[in-house]
Amino acid sequence: MSKQILSPLPGTFYRKPAPDQPPFKDVGDAVAPGDVIGLVEVMKSFNEIKADVAGKVTAFLVENEDAVMAGQPLVDVED
Amino acid sequence: MAISKLLIANRGEIAVRIVRAARDLGIKTVQAHSLADAESLAVRLADEAVEIGPPQAAKSYLKAEAILEAAMATGADAVHPGYGFLAENADFADAVTAAGLIFCGPSGEVIRTLGDKVAARQVAEAAGIPTVPGSAGRIDDLAEARRLVEDIGFPVMIKAAAGGGGRGIRVVEDQADFERYLPQAAAEAQAAFGDGGLYIEKLIAEARHIEVQVLGDGRRAVHCFERECSLQRRRQKVWEEAPAVTLPAATRERLCASAVALAEHVGYSGAGTLEFLYDETSDSFYFIEMNTRIQVEHPVTEFITGIDLLREMLLIAGGQPLRLRQEDVVMRGHAIECRINAEDPAKDFMPFPGLVEGLTLPGGPGVRFDSLLYPGYAIPPFYDSLLGKLIVWDEDRERALSRLRGALGELEVKGVKTTKPLHRALAADEAVRAARFHTKFLERWLEDKTSVLTE
Numbered sequence: 001m002s003k004q005i006l007s008p009l010p011g012t013f014y015r016k017p018a019p020d021q022p023p024f025k026d027v028g029d030a031v032a033p034g035d036v037i038g039l040v041e042v043m044k045s046f047n048e049i050k051a052d053v054a055g056k057v058t059a060f061l062v063e064n065e066d067a068v069m070a071g072q073p074l075v076d077v078e079d
Numbered sequence: 080m081a082i083s084k085l086l087i088a089n090r091g092e093i094a095v096r097i098v099r100a101a102r103d104l105g106i107k108t109v110q111a112h113s114l115a116d117a118e119s120l121a122v123r124l125a126d127e128a129v130e131i132g133p134p135q136a137a138k139s140y141l142k143a144e145a146i147l148e149a150a151m152a153t154g155a156d157a158v159h160p161g162y163g164f165l166a167e168n169a170d171f172a173d174a175v176t177a178a179g180l181i182f183c184g185p186s187g188e189v190i191r192t193l194g195d196k197v198a199a200r201q202v203a204e205a206a207g208i209p210t211v212p213g214s215a216g217r218i219d220d221l222a223e224a225r226r227l228v229e230d231i232g233f234p235v236m237i238k239a240a241a242g243g244g245g246r247g248i249r250v251v252e253d254q255a256d257f258e259r260y261l262p263q264a265a266a267e268a269q270a271a272f273g274d275g276g277l278y279i280e281k282l283i284a285e286a287r288h289i290e291v292q293v294l295g296d297g298r299r300a301v302h303c304f305e306r307e308c309s310l311q312r313r314r315q316k317v318w319e320e321a322p323a324v325t326l327p328a329a330t331r332e333r334l335c336a337s338a339v340a341l342a343e344h345v346g347y348s349g350a351g352t353l354e355f356l357y358d359e360t361s362d363s364f365y366f367i368e369m370n371t372r373i374q375v376e377h378p379v380t381e382f383i384t385g386i387d388l389l390r391e392m393l394l395i396a397g398g399q400p401l402r403l404r405q406e407d408v409v410m411r412g413h414a415i416e417c418r419i420n421a422e423d424p425a426k427d428f429m430p431f432p433g434l435v436e437g438l439t440l441p442g443g444p445g446v447r448f449d450s451l452l453y454p455g456y457a458i459p460p461f462y463d464s465l466l467g468k469l470i471v472w473d474e475d476r477e478r479a480l481s482r483l484r485g486a487l488g489e490l491e492v493k494g495v496k497t498t499k500p501l502h503r504a505l506a507a508d509e510a511v512r513a514a515r516f517h518t519k520f521l522e523r524w525l526e527d528k529t530s531v532l533t534e
Contacts, residue, residue, distance in 0.1 A: 010432055011460040012135055043421065043430035043464040067115070067134045067461065 003053045004061075004073040005031075011042035013049075013074065015064040023064075025075070029057050037075055040068065055079045081397040082106050082157040082181060086129075086150040087121065089161025090140060091451045092467050093373070094121035097159050100389035109153045111146055113139035115459040120451050127153055134461045140164040143171045147178050157181035157396060163463070166372040167194055183396040184349045185295075185371050192345065193369045197240055197278060203366040206344035208337045211356060211365040213280035221261065224279060228257060231281045237261060239268035240276035247271060250282055283365065285517040286356040288316075289323050291338035292380045293351050294391050296401040300342035302335040303384050304410045306352075306376055307514075310505065310521045312428070317498070317521060318505060319376035319416045321383045324476050324514050327362065334364050339405075341369065350377070350392045359517075375418070375468065378447060382414035382472040413476040415483050417505075419450070420464040423496035424532040432460040436494030441486035445472040445479075448490070458495060466497065476514065480506055500532045 007013065015023040015038050025037050031051040038049045055077040062074055084107040087097050098108045098121055110125035115134035122128040129149040132139030139145065141164055150158055158175045160166035160183065173187035184190070193199045197216045204210060212231040217240050218224045228235055237260060239247030249264050251257045261277070269275035288311065292303040307323035308316045322331070338353040350373050355364045377388050386408065395401065422428040435456045440448050450467025458466065471486055473479040484506045487499060505511050510520070 009460070042460045043432060043462065045430050065135060 001079050002058070003055060003077045003079075005037055005049070005051050005053065005075040005077060007040055007049060007068045007070060007072050007074050009040045009042050009047055010070045011040040011047075011068065013062050013064070013066050013068045014039040014041065014046075015060065025057050027057050027059060031055060031057060031075075031077060049074065051075075051077070053077050080156075080181075081399075082393060084109065084153070084155045085157045085159055085183075085393070086111055086146070086153065086155035087125065087159050087161065088140065088146045089159070089164055089166070090116050090119060090121065090462060091465060092449050093161040093375070094119070095124060095451060096389060096449055097121075097161060098124045100387065100393060101159075103387075104390060104393055106393065109149070109155050111140075111149045113461070115461050118456070120453055120456070123453075129153055134459065136164065136462065143168075143174055146171075147174060147180075150175075150180055151178070155180065157183060159183040159393075159396075160372065162372050162374060167370070169194060181396050183392055185345075185347055185351070189345050189347060190371045193371055195240075196238070196368060197276075199368055200366075202345060203341055206337075206341045208341050208366045209364065211280045211283060211367065214278045217276040217278055224261060225257075227279060228254075231279075233257075234282040234284070236280045236282050237264045238278055238280060239264070239272055239274070240278055241268065241272035241274040283356050283358050285519060286358050287323070287325075287516075288354065288518050289326065289334070289357045289364065290352050290354045290374075291335055292374075292377070292388070293338050293342045293347065293353065294386075294388070294395070294401060294403065295342045295347035295349065295351070296395050296399075297346050297348040298343075299401055300339050300347055301401065301403050301405045301408055302338050303380050303386055303388070303408050305331065305334060306379055308376060309516050309518050310511075311518055312521050312525065316376065317418055318502065319379055320476075321379035321414050322410060323357070324413070325359065326357070330357075330362055330364070337364075337366070341366070347371075349395055350388050375465070376416050378449060378468060378470040379414035379416045382445075382447070382470060383410045383412055384408055385411075412472055412474045413479040414470060414472045415476075415479050416468050416470045417483070417487070417502040418465060418498065419467045419469060419490070419492070419502075420498045421458055421466050421495050422464050422498055424498050424501040425496075425529055428498070429496075430460070430464050431496040432458045433495040434458070435492060437491065438493070439489060439491035441469065441489035443482075443486075445482055446486050447471070452492065466492065466495075469502075480512060504528060504531045 059076040086109045108125040109127045131145040165171040169187040169191035175182040265275045287309045310318040352370045447470040
């Protein structure tokens with residue numbers, strides 16, 4: 001079954017903890033509830049986005065540094 | 080050459096302020112804006128608007144080429160950088176000038192000198208201004224560093240020469256900590272800023288942050304008295320006043336004279352602010368740094384002096400010699416500014432972008448509200464949380480505080496959480512009313528105040 005992780009906040013989405021570090025998650029990686037999948041920068045403050053579902057990442061629906069809206073799907077996850 | 084068309088390379092409340100100042104002088108305005116700011120108040124008020132890139136500041140307000148292109152395409156002959164973004168970027172100032180345009184601020188060379196903490200300190204010392212006791216420049220030698228701390232005494236701060244905005248600072252209490260942290264701090268500075276250079280400064284405990292506003296035309300400078308900006312959270316100013324009521328008159332005179340001396344020493348042009356630490360117990364002040372731009376809290380100075388600082392900036396940038404003599408600058412009464420941020424003070428100041436569902440503004444004599452707000456405006460999440468500034472003036476501090484409490488009661492921003500409850504609590508606080516605070520006051524005060532900060 002396919003599930004999605006949504007951004008709880010509007011802002012700028014980052015897939016990596018810092019520009020010179022690897023992404024939190026890649027396609028094919030397993031996720032568990034509480035795993036950090038990215039950061040959203042809101043008004044200069046960085047907020048960790050945590051998975052609320054378990055499964056395997058099948059796709060990122062936004063690019064690194066894309067602008068996102070609150071409620072926008074970020075990641076497709078499959079059981 | 081007087082400016083005829085000004086491009087504003089900034090956003091938010093300061094862009095609105097610049098548009099208005101230019102309009103008063105009959106200067107046409109072009110608002111450069113990101114995609115997210117197409118509906119901003121500054122865009123609505125300016126004569127023209129040009130989109131310079133996507134919402135993220137790195138791809139718009141920090142893109143010098145896009146801004147210069149917009150200036151060329153619209154026939155602007157000057158660029159105002161506001162504060163933040165490229166305002167203190169020496170290369171940007173140089174690029175604007177190289178493109179044949181006027182940069183509303185000092186030369187790239189002056190920005191470069193004053194932007195380097197060690198160089199700025201050396202300039203201050205050359206101009207005879209007291210600086211915080213510490214290393215004369217970068218420390219390269221451990222033995223030399225040990226001798227220095229023996230001289231100045233603990234606690235000291237180890238700072239990254241390339242740091243800024245409160246980053247790269249470590250407080251050390253004793254010799255053992257010092258031995259342990261010095262090599263570590265160098266490695267951290269190298270990793271964070273690509274430059275392992277350090278310098279050491281004595282920590283002035285419970286100091287006040289006092290800053291002096293100056294205006295210069297490259298040859299001559301005047302001061303417009305000081306501001307007291309000690310109420311800070313995470314090194315961000317929250318509440319500012321002018322003048323600093325606890326400063327003895329003779330100290331004020333020395334402080335302001337030293338600011339003018341430094342501004343004239345570097346041939347400063349435009350509006351600038353010299354930041355000092357003030358140690359009340361010894362009645363001493365120490366230069367920290369100079370900000371080579373207009374500041375957020377400039378309106379409190381405007382209220383007590385009657386000078387329009389943005390207007391003077393535009394006239395100086397247009398080539399006019401400074402119109403003011405020092406004796407023309409007279410202060411009267413007291414002004415207080417509260418920063419109204421889109422943050423929830425009851426939830427650790429969590430940012431709160433959203434839709435402005437309703438807006439009620441305070442009014443009456445001595446009340447000013449500089450903001451980016453209008454009813455129905457969608458506050459974008461991409462920039463800092465400053466929505467506006469409530470500034471009040473009255474004949475003395477006691478009356479200004481009373482007027483502030485009334486104005487805060489009138490102000491209503493519906494649809495988002497703001498820092499208004501924080502300011503209401505501060506304006507009613509006994510220590511604040513007695514002007515008894517320092518730069519560490521607010522963070523301690525906030526520790527047990529969550530309940531009173533709920534709207």
